[in-house]
Amino acid sequence: MKKLLAALLLTAGLVSPALAQSDEAGKLRLMTFGGEAQLKSTQDAVTRFNAKYPNVEVEIGVDAVGGGWGDFVSRVLQQYNAGEQYDVYHTAVETLQSFAARDLFIPLDDYIATGDFSDFDAKLFDLTKYKGKTYFIPSTWNNIMTNYNRALFAEAGIPAPSKTWTWDEFAAIAEKLTKRDANGNVTQFGYEVPAFFFGLMPWFLSNGTSPVTADWSASNMTDPKVAETLQFLYDLIHVKKVSPVPGQEGVENQFFAGQIAMISRGHWIVQNAIASKLDMDIATQPGKVSNDTVIGFGAYGISSKAQNPELAKALVTELLSYETQVAEGDLGGAVPGRKSAAETENFLKFPPSAPLYYETLPTTHAVPSPANFQEVDQIFMRYFNAIMTDEMTIPDAVAKADQELTRSFERIKRVTQ
Structure with a gap:
């Protein structure tokens, strides 16, 4: 310690x-x-x-x-x-x-x-x-805002995102900003799907859902919108191939170096962006039912x-x-x-x-922060990573995560009541 x-x-x-x-x-x-x-x-x-x-x-x-x-x-x-x-x-x-x-x-x-x-x-x-x-x-x-490289947007002829841009508009922009070499290898990603709970939450919130209930008292994994959100993020990585697989090191440095066009982060990256002389700006969270963020x-x-x-x-x-x-x-x-x-x-x-x-x-x-947050974080991220690395299907991972989260909430209720 x-x-x-x-x-x-x-x-x-x-x-x-x-x-x-x-x-x-x-x-x-x-x-x-x-x-x-x-x-x-x-x-x-x-x-x-x-x-x-x-x-x-x-x-x-x-x-x-x-x-x-x-x-x-x-x-x-x-x-x-x-x-x-x-x-x-x-x-x-x-x-x-x-x-x-x-x-x-x-x-x-x-x-x-x-x-x-x-x-x-x-x-x-x-x-x-x-x-x-x-x-x-x-x-x-x-x-969490969408931090984006203004120079890469200008180079691709893409205007600044609107305050009400949608998931579909975001995905189309990410595709335009993804570059590949002659062998099909990505040299510039359009976006990075976050590999941490806080960074992922805007995608669920902008779809009107969350992995836990609104009062933070139970699992909400079985809400169909949770699976829908996970599918959208999975497709960004494996179908549209505009994002690296989560878990890779140095992703923020790739953003500062101009190798990733957009990432989801907070104000904490501003100083590094300035030090890197990155022409960066921020935009709202793309929306499915709203542009809400965390x-x-x-x-x-x-x-x-x-x-x-x-x-x-x-x-x-x-x-x-x-x-x-x-x-x-x-x-x-x-x-x-x-x-x-x-x-x-x-x-x-x-x-x-x-x-x-x-x-x-x-x-x-x-950000959902129940008294058993440490377990909620670990459980959700374990199954999220299993989905994004093709170790588990979305339905199986959602069901397993729901079971574990439910047990965790039952335990914490016994402690705090």
Whole structure:
């Protein structure tokens, strides 16, 4: 577990005593995640916090979340069991029910009611509730958009996608953007079918369905629209052959190198696109019954075992300040939770359609994140990969996935009721 954590220590000695506003002393442990942009903005926020609380030592742990959010949940549970939990966790929507159902964090409704969160979209707070209480405060977010290479579109004579483009229009464009050599080998793919749960969800949502029910309480795999969606994605790979088979490494790098024309990702790829000098823009999710997409977001929670929850709240206040939010957006991380921080010149200058992130927020749906998310993720992706690699037929995989998911939901109900 320690190999997954990069320990960083910021001490009160870095801050001028002249800036002190509180004599309170203590120590806080903060667990966060993300890349360089997230880490830099977090460090700067802690420095500002120490200007107000110079006698408080803040230890920052960084989890790479390399194995996905299901594995992250397992590591946090291990920390609690070993008495090594942090005071403040920066986590993601995929984990919220898993943690809240186990009473690992304190309710924050009173804190939110008295805080300065007026420019956070109310939808973000709605998505953090569990059984009527709010245990987490949203920080930054990503909704999956269609990221596309504008130069390749122009070269093929294809106009920018409309905000209401359809699955059929998307497939036709992907075919035009796929190139092959004299031997029929693909040299440029039109699209990459995502190989992760979050990235796949827009295809189901835009068809009016999901692998789990709307209330995240049961399997929805037997909905015919689930099989229809899987068939569409399968055909992109094996019939139209406009996408590589999921699971190949370096796919994002192929997109940055101009070898893939479109991928489904969030704002997190912006910095790499800029570094690669990629002429990239974003479009809405292609639609079958709607152009709805999925949202995932980071959120801060305070441990139920925190020794000083009020001091932890003060740290969270700085981590969610306008200054921190602007830094995260400007440095190319996720979309700031404060809309005011997403209206800066730096944030809006790239990609060209950057306002579309917030414009599509009303039609986003939280990535299904039941308390048994780690099992749901693993089960669904195992059968999805079996379909896309021709190991199983869609009907067989759907039936098997439904059986396993049903058993998983039955188990978690026994734990949380």
